[in-house]
Amino acid sequence: MNCRKSLWLYVHKKKEQEISESTQLVFNRGASVGELARTYFPKGKNAVIEPFPSFLAAKRTQSYIQAGVETIYEATFVYNNTLVAVDILHKENGKWNLYEVKSANSVKPEHFKDIGIQYYVVKACGLEVGDAFLMHLNREYVRKGAIDVQQLFLPESVLPDVLAIQAEIPAQLAELEEMLKGEEPQIKMGEQCEKPYLCDYYNYCMRLNPQQKKENIILSNEPEVNTNQVRNFVNKVSYPICHLDFETIMPGIPLFDDSRPYQQIPFQYSLHCQETEEGEIIHSAYLAESNLSIDPRLGLIRQLIKETTEAKCIFVYNIGFERTRLNEMKRDFPLYANELDSIIERLTDLIIPFRKKFYRTESMQSLYSIKVVLPILCPELSYHSLEISDGMSASNAFLELYYANDKEHTVKVRDELLKYCHLDTLAMVKIWEVLKNV
Numbered sequence: 487m488n489c490r491k492s493l494w495l496y497v498h499k500k501k502e503q504e505i506s507e508s509t510q511l512v513f514n515r516g517a518s519v520g521e522l523a524r525t526y527f528p529k530g531k532n533a534v535i536e537p538f539p540s541f542l543a544a545k546r547t548q549s550y551i552q553a554g555v556e557t558i559y560e561a562t563f564v565y566n567n568t569l570v571a572v573d574i575l576h577k578e579n580g581k582w583n584l585y586e587v588k589s590a591n592s593v594k595p596e597h598f599k600d601i602g603i604q605y606y607v608v609k610a611c612g613l614e615v616g617d618a619f620l621m622h623l624n625r626e627y628v629r630k631g632a633i634d635v636q637q638l639f640l641p642e643s644v645l646p647d648v649l650a651i652q653a654e655i656p657a658q659l660a661e662l663e664e665m666l667k668g669e670e671p672q673i674k675m676g677e678q679c680e681k682p683y684l685c686d687y688y689n690y691c692m693r694l695n696p697q698q699k700k701e702n703i704i705l706s707n708e709p710e711v712n713t714n715q716v717r718n719f720v721n722k723v724s725y726p727i728c729h730l731d732f733e734t735i736m737p738g739i740p741l742f743d744d745s746r747p748y749q750q751i752p753f754q755y756s757l758h759c760q761e762t763e764e765g766e767i768i769h770s771a772y773l774a775e776s777n778l779s780i781d782p783r784l785g786l787i788r789q790l791i792k793e794t795t796e797a798k799c800i801f802v803y804n805i806g807f808e809r810t811r812l813n814e815m816k817r818d819f820p821l822y823a824n825e826l827d828s829i830i831e832r833l834t835d836l837i838i839p840f841r842k843k844f845y846r847t848e849s850m851q852s853l854y855s856i857k858v859v860l861p862i863l864c865p866e867l868s869y870h871s872l873e874i875s876d877g878m879s880a881s882n883a884f885l886e887l888y889y890a891n892d893k894e895h896t897v898k899v900r901d902e903l904l905k906y907c908h909l910d911t912l913a914m915v916k917i918w919e920v921l922k923n924v
């Protein structure tokens with residue numbers, strides 16, 4: 487429904503499909519959330535027959551229904567050439583309820599079409615449907631010990647939204663079927679290619695439409711500097727100083743006690759410290775063990791408190807992220823609240839001179855992230871040569887280590903993580919030097 491061409495390509499040019507790493511991670515996350523959600527309605531029967539989805543799964547679903555099974559996972563139905571698989575079909579008070587599991591924290595508009603078409607096909611197959619639920623993660627749930635599935639998931643009825651789109655579904659299906667009989671549709675690339683997900687045919691369409699690639703307009707790197715304002719900013723800073731950067735993971739299913747679905751859990755930091763203006767710059771780092779029985783935050787908090795005691799100013803780049811993480815750790819580890827508060831009080835945001843345009847270049851174009859500012863101010867430093875070169879990759883790489891058995895691979899990934907985070911704070915050191923020299 488998002489793009490007819492992607493359906494056409496899925497049917498006629500399957501080999502052009504390229505599932506990006508980020509999409510694959512979304513799938514994997516969805517699969518593990520989906521499996522856990524089944525335990526919300528335990529002892530159901532699974533209709534899956536590999537390869538799935540298939541018409542055989544629909545036959546198996548029918549046989550379960552006839553045998554009086556009241557909970558069916560991946561319940562499959564076919565009507566007029568349209569196959570749907572309901573994550574969980576559960577009978578309550580003589581009627582069937584549909585549960586579509588989403589590894590999200592809330593109901594989103596893009597979910598309605600998905601469950602709407604399931605409702606349409608299941609009803610058309612003759613089942614009496616009572617309700618339609620989206621079962622998402624409960625953002626208020628705080629893990630204490632083993633996962634409490636009844637608390638982790640929040641089934642939300644979306645029946646009114648599902649009913650609201652029923653009338654248009656038959657015409658839409660007919661139109662799609664017609665479209666599939668024809669030639670490849672000509673559809674211009676646009677927002678639908680990246681939102682809500684990166685399309686699996688993105689590279690294919692880009693190859694066909696190279697002119698759609700953004701033109702590289704060369705913008706000037708010549709700085710325009712408000713010397714007084716930059717010096718004011720610099721003069722307010724007292725030594726010793728530190729430059730701090732966190733890396734986080736965001737597991738949908740909380741991995742540790744006192745954490746919530748999709749809470750950002752810091753697992754790593756890099757710290758560059760300097761006692762006096764002329765003093766040596768000393769680097770240190772924290773990288774948690776990838777061991778699920780150890781909460782990465784605890785060791786991080788203890789080491790961070792120790793290593794920042796002397797600092798009068800703790801630089802971060804874009805303060806909201808680190809400050810929120812510190813406040814969350816304060817909430818989740820009240821034993822360290824005072825020390826964490828003291829760190830929060832000493833934070834200074836190094837993005838300010840750029841965001842407030844005290845120091846700007848045309849090439850910044852109102853973007854001030856460290857990845858934009860660094861190559862302009864210090865072109866000799868670059869993220870390009872790193873295997874892990876952004877926060878999302880760092881997060882995914884660390885999460886993956888929890889399930890990796892290969893020691894050599896673990897050592898390599900940990901080394902890459904250390905290099906990446908080190909560069910983030912080294913970049914801050916270099917940016918600070920440029921500002922000091924204004």
Ligand code: SF4
Pocket residue numbers: 488489490491492495673674675676678679680685686687688689691
């Ligand atoms: S890349 Fe865009 S235009 Fe091409 S199939 Fe996907 S959504 Fe459609």
